[in-house]
Amino acid sequence: MAEHNSQSERTGYDPKAIEIKWQKRWEDARVFESEAETTTPGKATKPKYYVLEMLPYPSGTLHMGHMRNYTIGDVVARVKRMRGFNVMHPMGWDAFGLPAENAAIKNNTHPRTWTNANIKEFQKVLRRFGFSYDWRREISTCEPEYYRWNQWFFLRMLERGLAYRKKSRVNWCPKCCTVLANEQVVNGGYCWRHEDTLVEAKEISQWFLKTTAYSEQLLDDLKSLEGGWPERVITMQRNWIGKSRGARVKFAVAEVAGADAIEIFTTRIDTIYGATALILAANHPLVPRLVEGAANKNEIDAKLAQMRQASTKTEDLATAEKEGFLTGKYAINPFSGEKLPIWVGNFVLMEYGTGAIMAVPAHDQRDFEFCRKYELPARVVVQPADGQKLVEEEMTAAFEEHDKGILVNSGPYGGLSIDDAIAKMTAVAEKNNFGKGETIYRLKDWGISRQRYWGTPIPVVHCEKDGIVPVPEKDLPVLLPANPKLTGMGESPLASTPEFVNVTCPKCGGAAKRETDTMDTFVDSSWYFYRYCDPKNAQAPFDRAKAAYWFPIDQYIGGITHAILHLLYSRFWCKVMRDLGLITHSEPIQRLFTQGMVQKGGVAMSKSKGNVVGALEMAEKYGADTGRLYTLFAAPPEKDLEWSEESIEGSWRFLNRVYRLVERNAPAVREIRSGRIDVARLADSTEKEKALLRKAHETLRRVARDFDTRWHFNSAIAQIMELTNEIYAREPLTTGARPEVVKEVLELVTLMLAPMTPHVAEELWEMLGHTKGLWTVSWPEFNEALTREDDVEIVVQVNGRVRGKLKATMDIAEEGLVKMAEADAAIAPHLAGKAIVKRVYVPNKLLNLVVT
């Protein structure tokens, strides 16, 4: 560390001093504040650009993994500003959450104290890196000014039946002592926060938001995101929503007086003549009735108990052997009238479909395995259309192919294609009232109740007389009690605060109890980006006109970890807000970018893994600019980046090199006041001038392309390094080159670096004689004329192999070039004694001669 400081003193590049200096100036000049939302017709206005990085949870320390995310966003914001956009680039805090509560319990303090201290720290670090945020728009989700709107939205959803309460089996994390959403159960049964803790099932009354009301829209609108969102994320969401088209079919139960029919769900009603059993989930409500009075009741009960408490881990589920037993009862196939044995099977899930299936061993692999094990018969009812004939006894796997098959052994439906059969048989089932076509989704409603303190109170009151009564809007926000008793155990801490709980019913005025659950913090982050448009609004979550101006978000940037949770909830919330009339669009995020993780030792940087490189230490050691540059240079942004202490040196050296270059040459050029170089003035230019300008503008062309279309910051930086190397090779610069040209070239280097290493760029810009800051400067115009060359180098291949290179005048004709090739000492031997049978000429680039 010390050596860098002493080094910087010697060379003059002192990143810390430069960075602090320019951060102060930016702040004083308020250069990152977006302009007002002007959409006055006829008035020339800048186009808007809303770029956003996912808001952080303020905990622990910011490390270079975080910084990568923010650096990418900052480069985009700065490029767009230079390109004349009205840019909104805000930052805020996802400030509610369990860690704050746990830390408060541990340190005997208040979650707010802990959270606000972290926010202060985060602000400091983000400022130290010079990110161009509009801090006027900062929000913190734990403030009543923010969370009152969570409550407001909740009431709106309650009115519309989109929020409801029901007793349900929930995912309970014994460590968090709270309920988890389905999406928060990871690795097939573990808490997303405690990956070593198995989630338990518990029956509690919970609040839900009806995400399933939007299943179809959430799925359908994914189409509009194609191209703007990573395919991977779209696919993950599509699978998560999990649409299946099929049919419900009722099978009457034989010989059980008064028993309801068993409803099964199938996507292959066409195979119903091949059903040889029904299989129910162990916790299917009809199971007790069916096994009542069975001869082997004890044995059955033991098996049932075993199945019900079997591991909920999905790996186990997927690999567990199929188990089941016969109930001794029968069901009637409504199509064929056939009597089918009813089984209970461990692979049938109560949570999906109806909790009961028909087993078609010949055409479903799971049924096939189950029936082989228990020696149930299989019956082929679909034969492949290609003529091969399936025979039950010879099958080694089920024939499942949907697209090519013809029905056989299926009564009146024999000979139909699968699709035709599905349509006809569904219609028949509907007509005869024993079934209907149905589409089901894997997506579940969103359980938002949390038995925790540090979250948004759910704004309802429980009255013995009136039941659930919403808190009137005028009484919002329902404030969190200031001094809760936090234990981290059992029911919500709010329940043990009598002055919070005991209220009067807004409806009847009688005694009532306030709801003590708080909302899942994913509620906070589902709409926060709308609040940035209008962060201080006390009348509404945001002003409609402002949201209409800024939305949708042009570019959202964050980790792939939020591919489902946050992004799905956000999309849901957007649709609800649209239906409330607050906005008119259906998708909040136009483009999504998921950056790769920063790893060290092959593992993602994280405090718990103990492999973090702190952002502040980085800034102290090399400066924020070097930190930014390295994270951009080491890998393309979508890829994971392995942190290397050694490689950073390269980025550090490069900035020093540029700094020294400008430092040396600035005195000779700083008085020049001319603008950009134009072609006319180059009529008498020297070779050196031409070469410098050509390289500089060629670099500009490529860097602009990398910024605009590909986000390949790593290759953009490589291009600038190459240009710098070229300039170094041409020193002393002003010998044989006019100062104007030298200045032009050095300025281009500076401007191209500006979005990535803004502090040192400002400093260089000042050294080059400018009195106005870089923020007043537009992205430089690429001058194609300057890149044009009189001579070109053309690669000559013989039979596809490079045999030589020819210098020729631009746009040389093919004939002339072939003559040159034939005369060339390196190429001629490869042509000797052979006939040219074909010539391929890519103008000014390549000539391939095919000889025999």
Next chain:
RNA sequence: GCGGGAGUGGCGGAAUUGGCAGACGCAGCAGCCUUAGGAGCUGCCGGGCGCAAGCCCUUGGGGGUUCAAAUCCCUCCUUCCGCACCA
């Protein structure tokens, strides 16, 4: 099992989207400068053969299309990620 990526020197990675593979950087080697260098500057740096000019091989393996393939097609392998008994 299903879905989506990825495979290029010792390492991170580049290749204008079918046109000179290995840009740029790290590490390494050599030289210069220096009282000194963990600074700076210059050069070398995929493999094989060769004194050299040069020739051959090389983008996970194999096959194909093409004048031309890291890039397109087929096939296999490895690896990462997501979902996973979803009826």
